[in-house]
Amino acid sequence: MLYPKLNEKRELYNLNGLFRYREVADDYQPTSPAEGTRPIAVPASMNEQMTEHEHREYVGKVLYEKNFAIPVCDKCEYRLRIGATGHRAEIFLNGEKIGDNDNGFLPFDVEIFPVAGENRLTVIIDNRLTFETLPVGIIREGNKQDIRHDFYNYTGIHRDCLIYSLPKCGAIRDITIDTFVDDDEKKLHVSVESNAKTVRCTVLDMTGNIVYDGASGDVSLSASHLWSPEDPYLYTLRVTTETDRYDQRFGIRKVEVTSDSFLLNGKPIHLKGFGMHEDAPLLGKGNCSAVNVRDFELLKWINANCIRTSHYPYAEEILDLADEYGILVIDEVQAVGINWWRGGSFAEDHGYRALPLHKRCIEKLIARDKNHPSVIMWSLSNEPGTEEPECRRYFEEIFATARALTKLPLTVAECTAYPDSKIEDLPDVLCINRYFSWYTDSGELSVIEPQMNHILTALHKDFNKPIIVTEFGADTIAGFHSLPAEMFSEEYQYRYLEENCKEIDRHPYCVGELVWNFADFRTKQEVRRPGGNKKGIFTRDREPKMAAFFLKDRFAKLK
Numbered sequence: 001m002l003y004p005k006l007n008e009k010r011e012l013y014n015l016n017g018l019f020r021y022r023e024v025a026d027d028y029q030p031t032s033p034a035e036g037t038r039p040i041a042v043p044a045s046m047n048e049q050m051t052e053h054e055h056r057e058y059v060g061k062v063l064y065e066k067n068f069a070i071p072v073c074d075k076c077e078y079r080l081r082i083g084a085t086g087h088r089a090e091i092f093l094n095g096e097k098i099g100d101n102d103n104g105f106l107p108f109d110v111e112i113f114p115v116a117g118e119n120r121l122t123v124i125i126d127n128r129l130t131f132e133t134l135p136v137g138i139i140r141e142g143n144k145q146d147i148r149h150d151f152y153n154y155t156g157i158h159r160d161c162l163i164y165s166l167p168k169c170g171a172i173r174d175i176t177i178d179t180f181v182d183d184d185e186k187k188l189h190v191s192v193e194s195n196a197k198t199v200r201c202t203v204l205d206m207t208g209n210i211v212y213d214g215a216s217g218d219v220s221l222s223a224s225h226l227w228s229p230e231d232p233y234l235y236t237l238r239v240t241t242e243t244d245r246y247d248q249r250f251g252i253r254k255v256e257v258t259s260d261s262f263l264l265n266g267k268p269i270h271l272k273g274f275g276m277h278e279d280a281p282l283l284g285k286g287n288c289s290a291v292n293v294r295d296f297e298l299l300k301w302i303n304a305n306c307i308r309t310s311h312y313p314y315a316e317e318i319l320d321l322a323d324e325y326g327i328l329v330i331d332e333v334q335a336v337g338i339n340w341w342r343g344g345s346f347a348e349d350h351g352y353r354a355l356p357l358h359k360r361c362i363e364k365l366i367a368r369d370k371n372h373p374s375v376i377m378w379s380l381s382n383e384p385g386t387e388e389p390e391c392r393r394y395f396e397e398i399f400a401t402a403r404a405l406t407k408l409p410l411t412v413a414e415c416t417a418y419p420d421s422k423i424e425d426l427p428d429v430l431c432i433n434r435y436f437s438w439y440t441d442s443g444e445l446s447v448i449e450p451q452m453n454h455i456l457t458a459l460h461k462d463f464n465k466p467i468i469v470t471e472f473g474a475d476t477i478a479g480f481h482s483l484p485a486e487m488f489s490e491e492y493q494y495r496y497l498e499e500n501c502k503e504i505d506r507h508p509y510c511v512g513e514l515v516w517n518f519a520d521f522r523t524k525q526e527v528r529r530p531g532g533n534k535k536g537i538f539t540r541d542r543e544p545k546m547a548a549f550f551l552k553d554r555f556a557k558l559k
């Protein structure tokens, strides 16, 4: 799945900016231009732009509409690509349905047949979460959305809305670059999906020197330079056909997992960083380069080397920056909240209803992100209710789906309802989310060391796999201070991290620590969430809290 690019063979038109917007009934058909609309910005969530409660919290279908005209050439195929909508969407051109998007965080890409002159694009988005969607949710009486995940259910066109052209003959439709690193040899295997008569592959190094020129298939480079966080060296593969050209960046790196270490290019690495969210004031989940660049600058400032795309695939632009800045990525699919059977029954509750979509999203995620050197592991879910015996088969199918598509390690963030989880044998790396002295033993920092010691020791003894603490954190109101350290103060967050890290350091098979969360983020309104989740090390507008300085020092020393 290639990201649309502009070059001498391809046109690219950006429809971002203002759309016409309104809420619509379930049976609405866009046979004529919508009436009674108001302006709305794209890419952005509609919710942050609204001032009235009933519109901000609207549950149901909304319409985005925009007219456009482009030069139409008869040798070209035109495609519409929307990076993400929140969530399911139906897409219409000039009143005719051209496709559906079945999920909220992966691209929609379809051939379109624009007419010469004005065209009307209509996107109808449904933000309702059910047992067939991901994240999973339920609609209660009175059209109330009930969710079991801790981030705001934003709606809108969240990523770029683009139209691009491909030549009708000889188009490059997909490129897959597999890299192989042995002691003294570095090779690539390049597959190109195209009906062109000739496909030429040229590999350029970072200074533009040609290090390979020839056919696709097995490729040996005349010189090779590995990609790593310290040295994020990127090559460009230029694929050319009679009628098309596409430049795909890639890096060469090797990922391995042993029973007690995570290896990058043959050397053990300690993953240090954060679980994140796509979330910012005014934008909600709208992709914005300024926010993305600031985030990566902060990640470098604090000496982090890894993020998890909690709890859904992030915009492709973010992964491009991760490749460039040298930030490793645990790439997570949007399977969050699949624990509805907790306190109920798996079979009576959602059971296997999300399984087909869950598999499709894994396939699309891997197809989208397979060429990013920064992606070092796929996370197939966050905190599913794996203590229920019947979910074993569900996850066997999920892991089999992913294994067939990738050589990278697989995990589930927190599948360890230890000792009751039924799936700890499936992942390559165990990831645990733990909040000792926060949700349990609140305010008692002294419990962290013994409790963290207990879970890390027991898991490694029982499963003999490396462990990453993928979540630990404390809500902190920026500017609230207390001595001795009390919950919600900056001092408590600082001390909480110190205590957790002390214990992590004592377990060499604990190969990573991802603090929850990089920045404060919006959630649904609830008693324990004053203005959202405040576990950020940075505020929502990306300024440091006191604990950021503890982590900056610690991450600099950790190798």
Ligand code: GCB
Pocket: 149, 150, 151, 311, 382, 383, 433, 471, 516, 533, 535
């Ligand atoms: C978790 C979830 C995360 C929440 C976090 C919290 O375990 O994975 O989505 O935001 O806890 O702060 O409660």
